[in-house]
Amino acid sequence: MRKMNKLIRVTALLSAILLLVSGQAATVAKADDVPYDTYNYDYREYIHFTPAAYIPDGLRYGKEFVYNGESIGNFKTPQDMCKSPSGEVLIADTGNNRVVILDSKLKNVVNIITSFDNNGKEDKLNQPYGVCVSEKGNIYIADSKNKRVVVLDPEYNLIQIVSDPKSRSLDAGFVFTPYKVAVDYADRVYVIAQNMFEGIMVFETDGQFTGFFGTISVDISVWEKFWRRIATKEERANQKLFIPTEFTGIDVDPEGFIYATNITSDGIQGVRRLNPSGQDVIKKGQNKNLGGDLQISGLGAYYGPSQFTDVVYRKNGIYSCLDRKRGRIFTYDHEGNLLYIFGGLGTQAGTFQMPVAIEELGDRICVLDATAGTIISFKVTEYGDCINKAVALRFDGDETEAVDIWQRVLELDENNELANTGIGKAYLSGGDYENAMKYLKLGMNREYYSIAFKRYRNEILKNNASWFLSGVAVLIAAAVVFGRIRKKRKGALDND
């Protein structure tokens, strides 16, 4: 008996170990494996937890990098990070008054810019806040304390200095303190400056200030107008000012559209896509929201809408926004659908203390943390990769090819509405309306469901047209015959 017990115990132990091992061998990153929540919002704006789209893949401190045989020391409140067309990564190490250029693997230091040659004089950077590289490889540095944007060529020689914008639309005492900078294919410079609520400042190729761009209009509700009207002057002075919000981050896509993030008070739109004339042409998804988190109730620091601080245009219409409020990264596609959410605040590896900039390097996403002075990278999981690929196929118009990928997404995340919609649309174009209806309903896509349903209905009508028509003919005949019989009977009764 005792032997038997032992045997049972041993087998139980063995099977438990086996279970553990097999559980760990699973490729899908579970929610427990990452130090943050990975979730998405469904049509009804309920949270549904998903597998992780990206998982932490190491972090880099400044002191790990070696340049000329010496450690370059930790980053001090770095504020911006950008990728050059050749793949190098530039970091605006604001507190150390330098720009650090790393290679694409984030392994070696290519160069460190602390000063440049200005007509024979050495000119130093002072608190470089933003940095970016044009298509030609020219480096644009928002040298904030020196109140200028420095333009260097790929050999780090000075091309020009953009400073002291002159315009009638600027206040007399305006001090130009550039924070973030971006350049489009025509070398126009877009600058987000301190206390500049009129919008993004645009400079022509020759450094001339031409005007503001993408101004966010303030809308005051009728109710607020009413209260302002009946308030006295002193009361009005004490009320908060209705000023438009500032832009926080900026990126340019290959077509020359500007992606810019801004802080919203209502959490509806935290990112804009501005066309060359400054109009917002971003597409909003089904719930008309581009503001990050939809459920924004909570306590303390966790209350309130997301605050997008930077945006990166990735490819195929996909862009990611970095929320400094809760440290989350929200990824949208070109139709404004929320693809996945990951990231969080904290002190564990893979979380942020003060995220300020986001960049995509290869298939990794890197985030710059100002407080910790670290670069945190994330690598894509199978789940994230499937979504990226399927969205890319849809962006190119090959929706039918995306079906297999969407099927795999459904295996990983049963409730993914985008996957259901994608499969449904493929069935719709393939002519299988019944299945299309099923999947489009699961994907809560009313528009396409409606189309599928109409075709399905017409198909049924067409296939059974003979039955319907003969039924109608029989009914008419029956009505005629009954009418005659009735008349005859009535006539017979009358005759009697």
Add this chain to the structure above:
Amino acid sequence: MTKAFSKDKWSYLLYTLTHPVDGFYWIRHGDRGSLPIAFILVILFSASFSANRLLAGFVVNDIDPRAVDSLYELLGVIAFYILLCVSNWSVTCLMGGEGRMKDILTAVGYGTMPITIGFIVSTIVSRFVADKEQAFYSIILGVCIAWGVIMIIIGIMQVHNFSVGKTLGTLILTFLAMLIIVFIILLLSNLIGKVYNFIHSVYTEVIFRT
């Protein structure tokens, strides 16, 4: 007096539907209406309301099925019905209305009939509409609801023998009365809760002391 569910009462219901002015007048003055039928109509109204929310086709229906609880909605509809009738009665009593409580209940109950029909028909229709035909659904629903509201107004007008203007005036007062009643109920339940708490704490104190 005829029975509540006699054939005459049922056919008179249909007569009221098509001749509201005449129909409601004789409900008050000729005892042609039936209170039990009115109650059944209200229950049917609530059922059709829930059914519409739950069963209408996906193309027109944006309601989360998890949010539909037909029993809860039945209680809500009945509470609203009684509240409306009680406050209307209390207002019209003071303003020289001729209707008795029974007549008001019957008139409002009969008045829900077109809305019930509208819900049922539009729910069936909604399962066949697609792509840009949603207007049919909303037209059916809108027309039936308008018809129902007009019937309820005519019903109240006729059972009290009011003019149109006076009816609308009393309806506004009725809504005010409803608010007051709700306020008093909330106040009362709050106070009763406090009294109950007091007695309960005295009771626990006594229990623990001994």
